Amino acid sequence: MIKIYPDTEALGLAAAELFAAEARQAVQARGRFTVALSGGSTPRRAYQLLANEAFRKLVPWRDTHIFWGDERCVPGDDPRNNALMARQELLDHVPVPPEQIHPLLCVPSPQEGAAAYEALLRAFFADGPPRFDLLLLGLGVNGHTASLFPDTAVLDEQQRWVADVYVAEEGLHRLTLTAAAINQAALVVFLVSGADKAPVLRKVLKEAQNPRSIPARLIKPVDGGLLWLVDRDAARQLRTRKEY
Numbered sequence: 001m002i003k004i005y006p007d008t009e010a011l012g013l014a015a016a017e018l019f020a021a022e023a024r025q026a027v028q029a030r031g032r033f034t035v036a037l038s039g040g041s042t043p044r045r046a047y048q049l050l051a052n053e054a055f056r057k058l059v060p061w062r063d064t065h066i067f068w069g070d071e072r073c074v075p076g077d078d079p080r081n082n083a084l085m086a087r088q089e090l091l092d093h094v095p096v097p098p099e100q101i102h103p104l105l106c107v108p109s110p111q112e113g114a115a116a117y118e119a120l121l122r123a124f125f126a127d128g129p130p131r132f133d134l135l136l137l138g139l140g141v142n143g144h145t146a147s148l149f150p151d152t153a154v155l156d157e158q159q160r161w162v163a164d165v166y167v168a169e170e171g172l173h174r175l176t177l178t179a180a181a182i183n184q185a186a187l188v189v190f191l192v193s194g195a196d197k198a199p200v201l202r203k204v205l206k207e208a209q210n211p212r213s214i215p216a217r218l219i220k221p222v223d224g225g226l227l228w229l230v231d232r233d234a235a236r237q238l239r240t241r242k243e244y
Contacts, residue, residue, distance in 0.1 A: 002205065002228040004235045008193045011231045012045030015191055018229075019050060019134065020058040022187060026133040027060045034124075036067040036177065038136040038146075039082030042191045047090035061094045065124070066101045069137060070147040070176040073106035073113075073164075110164035110173040117175065118162040129184040130161055130177075131224075137182070139192045143200050143214035147176030150213050154178060179218040186224045190216070195233040202237040 005011040019035070026033040037043070049055055072080050079085075083103040091101060102120060106113040121130050137145045147165050148155060154163045154176065161181035165174045182188060192201055203209050204216045205228070211217040219226065 001226070002230065002235075002238070004238075005229065005231050008042070008045060008231055011042075011191065011193055011229055012049055014229055015043065015046035015136075015189070016049040016055055018189065018227075019046065020055055022134045023059045023064060027063045030133075031063065033060065033064045033134075034067065034132045035064065036069045036132045036135040036185070037082070037086050038069055038138045038191065039071070039085060040138040042138055042193045043136055044085065044089055046191070047086060051090045051093035056094055059094070061096045064096055064100065066091065066096060067121075067132065068102075068104050069135060069182070070174055071104035071106070072147075072170075073110050073173040073175065104162075104175045106164075106173060106175060110166075110175060114160075114162045114164040114175050118160060121161050121181070130181045132185040133187065135177075135182060135185040135188045137188060137190045137216075137219065139190055139197055139200060139204065139216055141196055141200055143203065143209075143216050145190070145216040145219060146182065147174035148179060148215040148218065150215060155212055155215055155218065179215075182219055183222050184224070185221060188219060188221050188224065188226050190219075190226075190228045190230075192228065192234045193231040195236060197230075197234040198237040201230065201234050206238065 023033040068082055071082050074080050104117050139145055149167055152165055154165050157163055157178045158180050160178055163178055165176055203214055209217055
C-alpha cells in the first residue's frame with residue numbers, strides 16, 4: 001500500500017501516529033513492542049514528534065524494545081551514526097529502559113559486530129524468526145535500503161540475519177539486517193521524501209527491475225505487511241497520486 005502526503009511534516013506526523021498505534025497494539029497483544037529504527041534524514045521528524053509530550057503519553061515505552069536496521073561503522077559521536085541521531089531526537093527524551101535499547105556496534109570488528117548482533121537477535125527471538133512488530137526503512141537514490149547496496153554479496157544472503165558490508169564509495173563498513181531477516185517483520189514501512197527520490201521510487205514500485213540493481217525490491221514480507229509512506233515530491237513520477 002502507498003500513502004502520499006503533501007509534505008515532510010505530514011509524513012512525519014503519519015509515521016509517528018503509526019508508530020504509536022502499532023506499539024499499543026503489540027503490547028496489548030503480546031506484552032512487548034519490538035521496533036527496528038531507520039537512520040537518514042526522513043525519519044527525523046517522526047522521532048522528534050514521538051519525543052514530544054503528546055506522543056510520549058501514547059506509547060508504552062517501558063514495554064518497547066529498540067533495534068536498528070543498519071548502522072555505519074563510525075564512532076558513536078559521529079553525525080552519520082544512526083543510533084546517535086535516534087538518541088538525540090527520540091530516545092534521550094522517552095522512558096525506554098536502557099537495557100531495552102540495542103544498537104548495532106561494529107566492535108571489535110565489523111564481522112564480529114555482525115555476529116554479535118545476530119546472536120542477540122537469535123536469543124531475543126528464541127521461539128522463531130526475527131519478527132519485529134514494526135521495521136522502518138528508507139530508500140537511497142541508488143535503490144539501496146538499510147545497508148543493502150546494489151551488487152553486493154549480502155543481497156544473496158539467505159541464512160544470516162545480520163551481515164557486514166563494505167561500501168566502496170563511502171570508504172567504510174556498515175552492518176545491516178539482511179533481506180531474509182527484514183522480510184520476517186510483521187510490518188515493514190518505507191519512509192521516502194524529496195524530489196531526488198522520485199526516479200528511484202518509480203523504479204521500485206512501477207518498473208520491472210533486477211533486485212541486484214535496486215535492492216529495495218528484495219523487501220517482500222513473508223507473512224506481514226508492507227507500507228510506503230511518501231511525500232508528494234517523492235511521488236511526483238507515480239501515476240497514482242492519491243493523497244491521504
